[in-house]
Amino acid sequence: MDAAQEQPEHATRRGDTRARIQQVALELFAEHGYERTSLREIAERLGVTKAALYYHFKSKEDIVRSFTEDYFGRIDALIARGKEQSPGTATAQELLARYIAIVMESGEVFRFLERNQATIHGTEDGKHRFTQFRPRLAALIEVITGPGASPRVRIRAGAAIFAVSTSCMFFSKDAPEADLDAVLPVLPSKDELREIVLELATDLVKN
Amino acid sequence: MDAAQEQPEHATRRGDTRARIQQVALELFAEHGYERTSLREIAERLGVTKAALYYHFKSKEDIVRSFTEDYFGRIDALIARGKEQSPGTATAQELLARYIAIVMESGEVFRFLERNQATIHGTEDGKHRFTQFRPRLAALIEVITGPGASPRVRIRAGAAIFAVSTSCMFFSKDAPEADLDAVLPVLPSKDELREIVLELATDLVKN
DNA sequence: GTCTATAGACGGATAGAC
DNA sequence: GTCTATCCGTCTATAGAC
Structure with a gap:
């Protein structure tokens, strides 16, 4: 994840408080939903108070932005890269592979975005x-x-x-509290999952 | 869009407040999210008060249940039917076709479920x-x-x-406020969409 | 950097008149 | 069936001490 080194030196020495806030917030937002997770809840889990949160982030939405901007940056870079290449099956295949990598790497962030679509779409700030x-x-x-x-x-x-997005998210090994056993008795490794998903995406794109 | 205000002449305009509540609530829940939609907002759009809502539904969640139980009933029926049949490509194909029909028919409900996953998952009733x-x-x-x-x-x-679920929802003609033009300059009819989606699902299942 | 305390707003839900 | 009025909880965010 992005370690958020956007702050001056004095604020983030080894400062893992900010990172811990991000981590806990992301986890709760993804699991219980953005609106159903209060700052009080996040603070309590970290053993601090709400006010401490406001030292590191200017608002609740700001916490979200802090861990989504990295993800969207990657997607935008992928798109830009794709535009520079000539269209074709090879390009499509490579794009898909990179997209899969992005989704798998930013698993929790993606899960948050997926499961809070209405909320995110609703922010007409x-x-x-x-x-x-x-x-x-x-x-x-x-x-x-x-x-x-x-x-x-x-x-x-x-x-x-x-299909790629949802599958990577759903069948991922490190999905929190997934009832995965019911649907996949034997879990694939990350590499196996990547391969299966890429193959299936390719089938869809090449025909 | 504002179907709650002006309806076709042969529609039952009067005396069906309950249905109008469901309609408006579903629309707002799907568009802006469950938590970001207040009962006050729903009531205002209908020209009634919050208290009137509580005559028809015992709680906010109860409104949700009123329009989701039908959808889940259909899915359960589909599963039950599937269990009675012998596994095979033909069965899978038929199941997929029926699933597509369900998703396409209950478009707005499905959109609500899709876009409020975290919220729904959070309600541990x-x-x-x-x-x-x-x-x-x-x-x-x-x-x-x-x-x-x-x-x-x-x-x-x-x-x-x-893939079927999201595609049917996303590429549907009657998707509210979709920026579909950007991605699909020429929109397929419902039948065309169904066919395309079924074909793609079949490709995934038969290999 | 973290705390206590509180402002200020808004939410869901209920009581009881008509 | 719909209204007015209100209760009570919780939330985000801020002020200011240490």
Whole structure:
């Protein structure tokens, strides 16, 4: 994760308080939901008070932004990279592979975004919302299919992204409190999962 | 959009406050999120007061249950039906087709469930089962793949369900306020969408 | 950097009149 | 069936001491 070294020296020596806040907040936001998790709850779990939180973050939403901006930065970089390449099966395959890597690496952040879509979409703050997945999805599809693709091809590309995202999240070994046993008696390793998911996404994109 | 205000002449405009509450609540819950939508907001949009809502529903959660129980009933029926059939490609295909139909028919409800996962998961009522998507997913996968399938086959079946669900929701013509134009310049009809999605799901399941 | 204390707002829910 | 009025809890955020 990003260690948030955006602060002056005096504030973050070895300062893991900020990082611990992020960690606990992300965990609770993803598990119980953004609105159902109060700052009091986060503070209590860390053994500090609410006011301490406000020393490190200017608001509740600011905590969210602190761990989502890194994720969105990666996606944007992926899109930019894709635009520089010539469309084709090889490019699409590489894009998908990189996308899978991003999703798997930022597992908890992705889980948070997935499970709090309505909340995130609802933040109409105007200023800076920690924001939208929608325009990025459009760009990803365009970059995978190339311009002027048919509805069928576009939908399949979208489905590939959806399938990849949700599968990586759901079948991940380090999913917290998953009733995974019921659906997958034997868990695949991270590499096995990556391979299976990439194969399935490729099937969707290449036809 | 504002279907609660102006309805077609043959629709039962008068005397069905309960249905109008459901409709408006579902719309707002799906769009802005369950917690970010207050009963006051729902009441205001209907031109009534909060207290009136409590005549028709015993709590906020009760409104949710009123429009989710039908959806889950259908899924459960689908699972039960699947269990009675012998596993095989034909069965899987039929199951997928029926699942797609369910998702497409209950579009707004599904959107609500999708976009409020964290909230829904957070309500540990225990007594009300509308919380659990997880065990149903496990059952669906089992019924599609048959018993004792490999991790790869199970993950592909899961991915098929994920892809179908999200695609039907996202690429649906009557998606409210979707920036769909950006990703799909020409929109498929409901039948075309169904066909495309079924084909893609089949590709995932049969290999 | 962390604390205590509190402001200020808004939420869900209920009582009882009509 | 719908209203007015209100209770009580919780929340985010801030002020200011140490």
